[in-house]
Amino acid sequence: xxxxxxxxxxxxxxxxxxxxxxxxxxxxxxxxxxxxxxxxxxxxxxxxxxxxxxxxxxxxxxxxxxxxxxxxxxxxxxxxxxxxxxxxxxxxxxxxxxxxxxxxxxxxxxxxxxxxxxxxxxxxxxxxxxxxxxxxxxxxxxxxxxxxxxxxxxxxxxxxxxxxxxxxxxxxxxxxxxxxxxxxxxxxxxxxxxxxxxxxxxxxxxxxxxxxxxxxxxxxxxxxxxxxxxxxxxxxxxxxxxxxxxxxxxxxxxxxxxxxxxxxxxxxxxxxxxxxxxxxxxxxxxxxxxxxxxxxxxxxxxxxxxxxxxxxxxxxxxxxxxxxxxxxxxxxxxxxxxxxxxxxxxxxxxxxxxxxxxxxxxxxxxxxxxxxxxxxxxxxxxxxxxxxxxxxxxxxxxxxxxxxxxxxxxxxxxxxxxxxxxxxxxxxxxxxxxxxxxxxxxxxxxxxxxxxxxxxxxxxxxxxxxxxxxxxxxxxxxxxxxxxxxxxxxxxxxxxxxxxxxxxxxxxxxxxxxxxx
Amino acid sequence: xxxxxxxxxxxxxxxxxxxxxxxxxxxxxxxxxxxxxxxxxxxxxxxxxxxxxxxxxxxxxxxxxxxxxxxxxxxxxxxxxxx
Numbered sequence: 001x002x003x004x005x006x007x008x009x010x011x012x013x014x015x016x017x018x019x020x021x022x023x024x025x026x027x028x029x030x031x032x033x034x035x036x037x038x039x040x041x042x043x044x045x046x047x048x049x050x051x052x053x054x055x056x057x058x059x060x061x062x063x064x065x066x067x068x069x070x071x072x073x074x075x076x077x078x079x080x081x082x083x084x085x086x087x088x089x090x091x092x093x094x095x096x097x098x099x100x101x102x103x104x105x106x107x108x109x110x111x112x113x114x115x116x117x118x119x120x121x122x123x124x125x126x127x128x129x130x131x132x133x134x135x136x137x138x139x140x141x142x143x144x145x146x147x148x149x150x151x152x153x154x155x156x157x158x159x160x161x162x163x164x165x166x167x168x169x170x171x172x173x174x175x176x177x178x179x180x181x182x183x184x185x186x187x188x189x190x191x192x193x194x195x196x197x198x199x200x201x202x203x204x205x206x207x208x209x210x211x212x213x214x215x216x217x218x219x220x221x222x223x224x225x226x227x228x229x230x231x232x233x234x235x236x237x238x239x240x241x242x243x244x245x246x247x248x249x250x251x252x253x254x255x256x257x258x259x260x261x262x263x264x265x266x267x268x269x270x271x272x273x274x275x276x277x278x279x280x281x282x283x284x285x286x287x288x289x290x291x292x293x294x295x296x297x298x299x300x301x302x303x304x305x306x307x308x309x310x311x312x313x314x315x316x317x318x319x320x321x322x323x324x325x326x327x328x329x330x331x332x333x334x335x336x337x338x339x340x341x342x343x344x345x346x347x348x349x350x351x352x353x354x355x356x357x358x359x360x361x362x363x364x365x366x367x368x369x370x371x372x373x374x375x376x377x378x379x380x381x382x383x384x385x386x387x388x389x390x391x392x393x394x395x396x397x398x399x400x401x402x403x404x405x406x407x408x409x410x411x412x413x414x415x416x417x418x419x420x421x422x423x424x425x426x427x428x429x430x431x432x433x434x435x436x437x438x439x440x441x442x443x444x445x446x447x448x449x450x451x452x453x454x455x456x457x458x459x460x461x462x463x464x465x466x467x468x469x470x471x472x473x474x475x476x477x478x479x480x481x482x483x484x485x486x487x488x489x490x491x492x493x494x495x496x497x498x499x500x501x502x503x504x505x506x507x508x509x510x511x512x513x514x515x516x517x
Numbered sequence: 518x519x520x521x522x523x524x525x526x527x528x529x530x531x532x533x534x535x536x537x538x539x540x541x542x543x544x545x546x547x548x549x550x551x552x553x554x555x556x557x558x559x560x561x562x563x564x565x566x567x568x569x570x571x572x573x574x575x576x577x578x579x580x581x582x583x584x585x586x587x588x589x590x591x592x593x594x595x596x597x598x599x600x
Contacts, residue, residue: 473538473539473542474535474537474538474554475535475538475542475543475547475552475554476542478552478553478554479547479548479552481552481553482548482551482552482553487551487553487556490552490553492556
């Protein structure tokens with residue numbers, strides 16, 4: 001039987017009891033021994049409240065040491081943790097917790113009232129543990145103190161196929177859907193990270209992604225497996241390139257992981273030339289395509305580091321990776337490949353019917369292996385649609401992403417299956433138009449959508465934000481595109497904004513753009 | 518005469534297809550079709566407008582970039598038919 005997700009942390013706490021486990025800027029830090037003890041207390045309380053193996057426990061907290069301790073306490077009790085976005089509407093968070101019937105939820109006091117009201121409206125039976133405040137683990141300790149002394153409970157070692165966490169992502173139906181990941185899924189991914197990134201107890205990991213975002217799995221669980229320090233980054237700091245660059249320098253971050261969009265800002269506005277970020281050795285990014293011009297700027301300001309483009313949906317976590325060879329050539333404009341399939345998984349490219357396609361042709365990337373989710377919570381039909389079963393009975397997760405294997409074993413991302421449109425009979429990949437727009441010197445952000453149109457069949461709208469507030473004219477943009485794109489790919493409209501709308505995980509919010517279009 | 522036609526066509530293109538654009542950017546030799554400023558539907562609208570406003574008929578082969586790609590070319594085509 002493979003060890004559960006929390007086992008590696010428990011062992012690290014034995015080996016490195018005095019090492020700093022988690023740092024929270026402005027709120028101190030906690031050692032491995034302290035974090036282990038605090039999470040034991042959470043386990044004890046949860047068990048005393050009747051939480052057992054197989055239950056779900058929610059947490060609704062801003063990013064803080066309290067949250068990390070809560071997460072491990074939930075795992076130790078044998079339950080799966082369900083983190084929700086503290087910035088999301090309380091109704092959505094109540095829906096999520098009700099949907100997967102969490103037994104207990106850890107909630108910050110200032111978020112409690114509206115959350116309780118929403119739970120009541122749904123008729124949800126959730127026991128709420130209120131943290132009077134959060135930060136440094138002290139709010140959690142206070143909540144545990146006021147709950148009284150719970151008898152010491154046993155740490156549960158769930159089987160590999162038991163759920164470790166459920167991450168909710170936006171669903172096409174309008175209701176969020178819960179991606180169920182087991183201990184076996186998570187541990188296979190964490191072990192793969194250990195192999196490829198070779199972390200040590202000297203490392204200091206950034207924790208930029210919020211806990212409800214799958215990037216956090218790498219930050220938290222890889223860091224705390226190896227005796228390294230996890231540097232929590234608050235939501236406010238996480239959006240501010242100046243403060244982020246300062247934090248990377250001051251906290252001696254050695255392994256960075258985030259979506260590319262914030263790294264683009266750090267490269268442009270982080271004043272990196274004047275900061276000592278010499279501790280940084282590895283830069284990981286995932287979640288969307290990194291515009292090459294910003295990646296070039298970043299790698300020129302931070303040379304001599306390893307850069308990895310990681311790719312994967314929440315359903316598999318990272319499933320392919322590509323190490324970028326430096327320098328980024330001056331004339332390169334094409335985004336980097338997503339690379340090869342991780343060693344704990346297998347991949348294949350198939351057509352609409354699930355049939356493998358010839359090398360070099362576009363198709364949908366499908367993934368199987370130990371890292372692939374169990375399914376969506378209480379959505380058997382959507383789960384069934386998400387997979388196809390081959391003639392050998394192997395279940396493959398359909399990523400919905402179109403890729404091409406342009407070198408043996410190395411994939412290049414072409415875009416979402418659902419972002420491919422036909423225009424005037426031609427196949428148009430919206431991502432390709434975006435890549436073209438990013439080549440314009442005045443373009444800071446570019447996102448392209450297609451909307452149905454009675455006259456033209458489909459109209460292409462480019463949403464743009466300009467560097468330093470620049471807004472080139474329509475004629476200028478049309479001319480520029482006509483030099484780079486086939487006519488049928490030139491957007492019909494160019495809509496300029498100060499900033500493009502983002503999701504809670506800092507990706508461009510295409511849903512919102514469609515509403516604006 | 519040509520200048521009047523050119524000004525009128527320019528106004529029409531700005532109003533219909535380039536709302537908010539600085540008129541100075543729409544120069545006489547700016548390619549309109551090969552830059553996608555006029556797509557096939559816009560080109561059709563332009564042709565219908567020209568036929569109606571000036572009482573002329575454009576042949577099918579004239580509704581293309583050889584004849585309509587710039588303000589200069591459009592003006593020459595229309596002025597030639599009005600003689």
